[in-house]
Amino acid sequence: MLCGLASLEEIFRTEHGAVLQCSNKNCYWLEFAGDCTPFKVADFISFRKQVDTIAVDELLCAPTSSSDLTILMPFRSQRCFVLNVTEVVRLKELMQGAKFMMELPGVIKDCLKVSSLQSY
Template sequence: MICPLAQVEEVFKTKHGAVYQCSRKNCYWLEFQQTTTAFKISDFFLLKKRIDALDIARMLADTSRNADFEIIMPHRTERCFILSVQDILNLREILTGAKFMIELNSEVKKILRKDAVLAI
């Protein structure tokens, strides 16, 4: 559950989860697997890097039971993700979409600042 006092804006959303930005606490909230987890900005991008690094092909090719799931424990959270291949793909979609929207927003702001300076 996101803090009721937080001022959040939706960054990206799919049917499997969402990412919200909290301007009050300067963090991102990840809503996934019926839970919500807060991440500092650097930890959010570190989680994305870790999820992107998971080897799905290896998981699918390996017939041992322990290859069916990955356990991810993000930095500075009490959250533990137990992810199947489908969960990894769903989480990648959410994190990739959120990163794209964050970068797009940053570029738009940069362009608007340049236009404002040129107008003066």
């Protein structure tokens, strides 16, 4: 459950979860698979990279039955994610969308700098 002191802003949401930012506690919250997980900023970025490295095509093509599940244990978190292939795809979509939205202000700022320099 989310902290009562949290001041949350939604970064990205899909029908399967959301990533929220808490300005008061300088952390991120991941809503996924019916649970909310808090992350310090560095831990969230590390977890996002961990999710990015999962090769869905290898999961689908692997001959063993144990490859149907992926286990993720985020650093400094009490939560363990045990995900099937569908859940992995949904989590990857959520994390990639959050990454895009987190980087978007910097991209816009860079574009505005370039366009203002070209107008001179």
